[in-house]
Amino acid sequence: MKLKKSLLMSLAASAIAATAATAETELTVYTAVEAEDLARYAETFNKSYPDIKINWVRDSTGVITAKLLAERDNPQADVIWGLAGTSLLLMKSEGMLEPYAPAGVDQLDPKFVDGGDPPSWVGMDAWVASVCYNTVEAEKEGLTPPTSWKDLADAQYEGHVIMPNPNSSGTGFLDVSSWLQMFGEEGGWEYMDGLHANIARYTHSGSKPCKLAAAGEIPIGISFAFRGAKSKADGAPLEIIVPSEGVGWDMEATAIVAGTANLEAAQKLVDFSVTKEANEMYNTGYAVVAMPGVAKPVEHFPEGLLDAMIDNDFEWAANNRAAILKEWANRYDGKSEPKE
CATH class of the missing domain: 3.40.190.10 (Periplasmic binding protein-like II)
Incomplete structure (x- = not known):
């Protein structure tokens, strides 16, 4: 009887562990990107990372910047996606960003990358x-x-x-x-x-x-x-x-919010932000993008x-x-x- 009970407990623990492994991680992402563009970014990202759900919080640059500064001591966002570089420089000076060098960052034009080592933010487009x-x-x-x-x-x-x-x-x-x-x-x-x-x-x-x-x-x-x-x-x-x-x-840029509880998932989103695929997507809304050679002429x-x-x-x-x-x-x- 004890063996059966132990086996059942072991199976239950395994099931819980498996469920946890496949459960969605939710990222709260603050953005000033045009609302009509956000769904296609999430859809493309989720092709590679279907277990990470993006919850967009979207408003104009000034509103998002003010919101982040107001929440400085109790951050609600995991990632900042597509906010003005000048705003991210301000947040870097306030210690609000988690430095991270995304895979492939060396492929970007250096003026689109923060000068820190590792960088606190990476640019997307201008x-x-x-x-x-x-x-x-x-x-x-x-x-x-x-x-x-x-x-x-x-x-x-x-x-x-x-x-x-x-x-x-x-x-x-x-x-x-x-x-x-x-x-x-x-x-x-x-x-x-x-x-x-x-x-x-x-x-x-x-x-x-x-x-x-x-x-x-x-x-x-x-x-x-x-x-x-x-x-x-x-x-x-x-x-x-x-x-x-x-x-x-100015440039739109991306950064990880310091103190996020979802650091690994946040890093994956920032990795995606510097890919050629992402830069090609930026080019549908901007003529100047961070990765050289990607932007096509705009009529x-x-x-x-x-x-x-x-x-x-x-x-x-x-x-x-x-x-x-x-x-x-x-x-x-x-x-x-x-x-x-």
Whole structure:
């Protein structure tokens, strides 16, 4: 009887162990990636790792960054996937990231990899500022196409420009931080004072200004180039303008949150993020990706844009982020859309 009971207990223990071995690991992944792209990333990852379930928590760059900082002492996320590099630099300085060198990281362009050994984050792709100019609506208003950022402060554009709020949008922050770098602190704020007079409203999404321009709701949307190229390919009467002073840019990057209880699964997701397959997927939404030689030409992507990318000081932008955002809000937040 004792032998039978012992055998049953042994079988039960084996069954429990087998169940545990096949049970799903759930990863909570904070992201600012466009919502429509997330399902295909998870589906592709799960072909190799069907036992790891990704629970996406998605919002704009500013919201996700603020959420992570608020949870610093009690992290709720396991992985950060596709958040602005400037945000991840800030989190690295706060000790919030778990350094990890994913398999294949040496295949990436070095500027897409954190300089630590091992790196605290790895880049995925880059998005680049540009101006989406609706030629039909602009003609109705008697506007002439701008050729520079400073042109947008001209009185002819009053009420005809929309741009993203940098407190919510990574695109908005790269615009503001790049203007401060290009024009100097005093000159940058002076420029934004002039631009503000022409702004109809500030959106909480980086792609929305270009989408609104493409739809004919506004002649000019300050956004990013790939969004403009995509809208133009869909038939929108857009000209994608590369301002003569140069353009700001930032990268989407991935990192492991320090203290995660699911470190092994998190490492597998970060390993996937640097693969050629993943980089090919990034290229469907971005013209610039981390792995050299992968990106294919993008229809309507403006000529000279890559050469116009400024030598962005990401460390400066990250270290001064809070002060920049506070100053911007004090000056301009009155024209921001209500938050959803």
